[in-house]
Amino acid sequence: MTGLATDTVWQNRLERIDSDVEGIHFPDSVDGIDQDEEWCDIQLNGESRRIRFHDYSDIFEIPGLYEELFYDRLKCCSPSYIANLLDSVVREYGESTDEFRVLDVGAGNGMVGDELQRHGVESIVGIDIIREARDAAGRDRPNVYEDYLVTDLTDLPEVEEESLRRAEANCLTTVAALGYGDIPPLAFAKALDLIATPGWLAFNLKESFLREQDTSGFSRLIPIPFNESQLLTA
């Protein structure tokens, strides 16, 4: 399987990203800090600024910070991993991504779109709930998305729903964006409903959201009969 952070294509891309960030410092210990509360201090224009990892509006406004923080320092490789996984499964089924019209939900500044474009998909429409994500995608990856909506899928205006249905998406991607105060199950279900049948779906989700004890709603939306050992190794 290709697609890990050591992937040369991915490393080359990271090297090409211009970053305004002069330094990133993590707290000595994250014991007792919930994932949603994690933070770091960054150096920017000679000043130090504290940024919570989930404050995407602040993060996207600083060119290069998202990539440097999550992908370079924390070694997250979800966009390339999921895009490569999708491509390999599609090939196993004797199909190709060439005719994929993708809806990328929680698109952020476009890293998933960038990967999908590399796999030669037909078109990509992005959706995010914050304007700063669309602005950053336009700034960092201007030629990736055919359209990019800033909208709330739990309260989708009719005119936007009509335009999304007209796009006849046959693939949904949602990467590093489900749960933890980000995309709720209801919005994910709405996105699924916008995809043609048959269609393709590629997403990642922390395994605890699939456990029986989960209260977020994801375990009811995706009732996979995992046992504990499968969850740890899947």
Ligand SMILES: C[S@@+](CC[C@H](N)C(=O)[O-])C[C@H]1O[C@@H](n2cnc3c(N)ncnc32)[C@H](O)[C@@H]1O
């Ligand atoms: C960690 S980023 C992931 C971005 C991109 N998918 C990637 O893998 O690089 C999570 C994104 O989900 C977006 N998001 C959070 N809640 C959302 C919602 N309810 N609807 C749409 N997007 C949402 C955030 O604004 C942010 O851009």
